[in-house]
Amino acid sequence: MLGKEKLLEVRNLKKYFPVKGGVLQRTIGHVKAVDDVSFDLYEGETLGIVGESGSGKSTLGRTLLRLLDPTDGQIIFQGNDISKLSNRKMRPIRKDMQMVFQDPFASLNPRMSVGEIIEEPMLVQRTLTRKERKDKVIDLLEKVGLSPEARTKYPHEFSGGQRQRIGIARALTMNPKFIIGDEPVSALDVSVQSQVLNLMEDLQDDFNLTYLFIAHDLGVVKHISDRVGVMYLGKLAEIGPKHKIYDNPLHPYTQALLSSVPVPDVERKREKIKLQGELPSPSNPPKGCVFHTRCPEAHERCRVEIPELIHQGEEQYVACHLYTSESDI
């Protein structure tokens, strides 16, 4: 990644949700949805974030866009720390960062025509005339593979894949630099899923976009990403170039996750690493390494000390005590 500009730097980002209880609804604890996450995102690349439900990957996406206010840490977008900006100061920055949501049925307003949906961000940002807005809508519809007539129709007239195209067109209206896709293809059937993935790749080239692609499907993430980050219980377990993560996973969780994915191939039966138990509750995460309760390699140190992300060659970082020696402390 040398020579590439950093678009986004995330430093020790935390997002805690208070848990209220008792008669007075006092805060009695916190759900640590995102807990001390740091990474960089380079211009024009796709960073995939994988993790199981409850790992905090969606909260991470929402916090980066400031749809949620971070509890602590920095989000540096194009050199500016946006983590504490007011809503008013955020507005001009928001046009550079957009989101494509998972559920194409819930994320489009059923009472607005497709034209209005795509036009709305331009109305909020107040930079174009009515004629320019209309031309832009038609142009965008064509870019995402829909006919200009779609403008006057309503979301219910479209299939899931077509709706996701509308959602993508809406995200592109303000010529953003950065798009977060939160499970953008997981609600779609496989034959349609590949159409949308191909479209996202084409648009990335055409508009020079940077993607943060959040998904639970490891196959999809492998296909679209340049680099991949693996999250577990609010923390980044491992991050690196995709060929390193998929061919040489270092973290025991990444290894188990990859070995569990069913592969549509009857000739290659791979040995599976079976994880015991389930994801612990993020309101009461295990002490030490959060993965130690399910880790086949856990030892004494894992129960007490939180592992840091450490460099393991060629941009691969892993948070695991197997790769640190006692003398490093």
Place this chain on the structure above:
Amino acid sequence: MQEKTDSKQEIGQKKTDVLLQVEGLKTYFYMEQDKVAKAVDDVSFTLKKGETLALVGESGSGKSITSLSLMRLIPSPPGKIIEGSIKLDGTDLLSLSEKDMRKVRGNDIGMIFQEPMTSLNPVYTIGNQIAETLMKHKKLKKKEAYKRAVELLKLVGFARAEQIVHEYPHQLSGGMRQRAMIAMALSCDPKLLIADEPTTALDVTIQTQILDLMVEMKEKFESSILLITHDLGVVAEVADRVLVMYGGQIVEEATAYELYTNPQHPYTVGLLNSIPNLESDVERLESIKGTVPPAHRFPKGCRFAPRCKHVMDKCYEANPDLLEKDSNHKVRCYLYEE
């Protein structure tokens, strides 16, 4: 002596080799404005004893309606099984009265659904729900039923089964609920287990646990599984034979090995190529253009024709038949007709 019993068993097995035989099943839905949705349109297949048969297809292909038809759980109106026969161990389920059918459900056929939260009753304890099935179908006393429920929960991997029987569904996680569902489905020793997207709502590490459990339980209880799923990866892991559905019909039928190593129907080929695979690295995914047609507006001729890469003139004229290519492979496509 030993040999004799063996050969006897063999003959016995031959005779009753087939557990489920579905013949020409048609389930239509009659909608407003005289529209007819042919959700299941002339589906025939057999399921052998001890076999795991997978029914794959995208949403709208008719796979779930097929499984609901087997249980006779089609909401009527608007739905109706208009033709065909469903024979379970020789009994035609379609000729049974509703009362007799109720005995078949749960007793002979167990069912596992996709969303364990909506298929378990939130106001009863897990134990109560399993015991209810046992008291109804097996005529057990309450105490015995609870004892059996604890045994079943242990069998599906609950370490603290004695406590779990007294817990409510919301106290369990998704994977645990699905285990409880499996325990319930197995409670009456069913001959057939229908699993409709049993792992779709679960995370991959949990999915592995549940799939293994299903296979283990199938062997322990000597039952057969009809697995309904859209995930071709899951199918490759567990199925012996596969039916591929498209537009309410079976378009390809083969053993799992044959289907993955030698897919024939352009739809199956397209589907397999459009999945981003962990093993391979392709620049661009193949995709099938267009979308699945709605069940009330199937195109004339082959239902896949408008999306097919190899479409010919005659594909638009008449629907091809499901023809046997060889003994373990059938395909519905003109490309393979003599």
